[in-house]
Amino acid sequence: MAQESSLNFSYEQLLSNVKLDAPLIVGGMRCHGGFDADGNYRSPRTMWRVPAIEAWQQQHLATSPVPLVQITADCVPPHLPSVAQAKLLLKNGVREPIVRILTEIAIIEGFGATIRDLPVPPLASFLRESTASTALAHLTGGLFEAHARDEAGWGEEGGHKQMWEAARDVAFSNPDVPADILMMIMGRRSSQNRPQRLLAALPEPVERLLGFMAGVLAIEVFARSTFQWAEELVGDPEVSDSPEQAARLVSYIRADESPHVEYLRTVLSEVAARTLITADGGEMAGREAVNAMLERSLKMMIRQRIRDRRDQVRSSIRAAAAGKVADVEEFAAQFDALETPWEPPAFARVEPAGAPPAAGQVGY
Numbered sequence: 001m002a003q004e005s006s007l008n009f010s011y012e013q014l015l016s017n018v019k020l021d022a023p024l025i026v027g028g029m030r031c032h033g034g035f036d037a038d039g040n041y042r043s044p045r046t047m048w049r050v051p052a053i054e055a056w057q058q059q060h061l062a063t064s065p066v067p068l069v070q071i072t073a074d075c076v077p078p079h080l081p082s083v084a085q086a087k088l089l090l091k092n093g094v095r096e097p098i099v100r101i102l103t104e105i106a107i108i109e110g111f112g113a114t115i116r117d118l119p120v121p122p123l124a125s126f127l128r129e130s131t132a133s134t135a136l137a138h139l140t141g142g143l144f145e146a147h148a149r150d151e152a153g154w155g156e157e158g159g160h161k162q163m164w165e166a167a168r169d170v171a172f173s174n175p176d177v178p179a180d181i182l183m184m185i186m187g188r189r190s191s192q193n194r195p196q197r198l199l200a201a202l203p204e205p206v207e208r209l210l211g212f213m214a215g216v217l218a219i220e221v222f223a224r225s226t227f228q229w230a231e232e233l234v235g236d237p238e239v240s241d242s243p244e245q246a247a248r249l250v251s252y253i254r255a256d257e258s259p260h261v262e263y264l265r266t267v268l269s270e271v272a273a274r275t276l277i278t279a280d281g282g283e284m285a286g287r288e289a290v291n292a293m294l295e296r297s298l299k300m301m302i303r304q305r306i307r308d309r310r311d312q313v314r315s316s317i318r319a320a321a322a323g324k325v326a327d328v329e330e331f332a333a334q335f336d337a338l339e340t341p342w343e344p345p346a347f348a349r350v351e352p353a354g355a356p357p358a359a360g361q362v363g364y
Ligand SMILES: [Fe+2]
Pocket: 109, 112, 150, 151, 160, 253, 257
C-alpha cells in the first residue's frame, strides 16, 4: 500500500501544471496546457493530479475487493451523424448542421464549470468508513476545481469551450454560427424532467452528489465517440480547411479528458467499497447505490440518443439542405442510409410499453 504522504495533496498541488516549454496558443488566444521540451502536448493541471489519481486507484484496489467502476464500450453509441453522414453534408455545401454540432459541444463543455458549485456534504455524515487519503477526500480540495477549469477555461486562459470553438473555426474558416444554439440547448434542458429520486433512503444532497458524478462520468465516457468522430472529420482534407491543426486541437482536448474519467471512476469506486448512512441512520451498500446511479444515467443517455438525437439531427438536416440540394427528401434518405448501425446493450433497450425492464448489467 502506498505511503499516506503520497496519497494527500494540497489544493495548489492538484491545480499545478507540469513544466512547459511553450504555451498552447490558438487563434491568438492562450489556451490551457502546452508543450514540453520534446514538443509533446501536456494537459493542464496534471503535475500532481495524474499521479495522485493513480495512487488512489492503487490504494483502492489494494484495500477493497470492489473493482474500479467501468462503463464498458458496448454502452457507448457511435456518433450521430456518422463521419460518412457529416461528409455527405459538407460535400454538398450543407455546413450549418456540423457548425451547429461543434458549437453545441463547445457550449456544453463550458457548462462543466458548474461542477465546482456542487455541494459536497461532510463525508463522515454519509459514509460509515474512513475516507482519509482518498480521492473522495480531495473532491473539494482541487479535483472539482481542476475539472471546472479544464472545461470552461480560467482567467485569461481558454479551456475546452474555447478550444472546440477554435477547432470549428480553423476547420471551416470562421463559419457563420447560428445565433439560436444556446437557446435551443436551454430549451431542451428545461423540457427534460428532473429525475425522480432513486435512492430515497439517502439524504437528498448525497443522492444529488452521487447522481451528478455518475452522470458526468457517463458523459465523459460517451464523449469518446464524439472525439473520434470530430478528430476524423475535421482532420479530413476532403472537407476540412485546416485538417492538421483542427485534428491536433481535438486530440489535445481528448487527452485532457482522461483525468476526468479516472478521478470520477476512482471516487465512485471508493463510495462503492463503503457503507452509506441513510437519512434515518440506517445503512445502504455503497456498491448498490453507485450501480443504480450509473445504470440510470446510462439508460437515460442511451434512450435520449436513440430517440431525441435522431429527430433533432434529421430536422436540422432537412432545414439546412433546403435550397442547397435538388431534392431534400432524396438527400435525407441518402443521409439516413449512412448512419452507423448500433444495437444498445440489453439493459438500456427502449422497451415497448408494458414490457418488463431487462436486468441491469452496469458497473463492475
Ligand atoms: Fe472537456
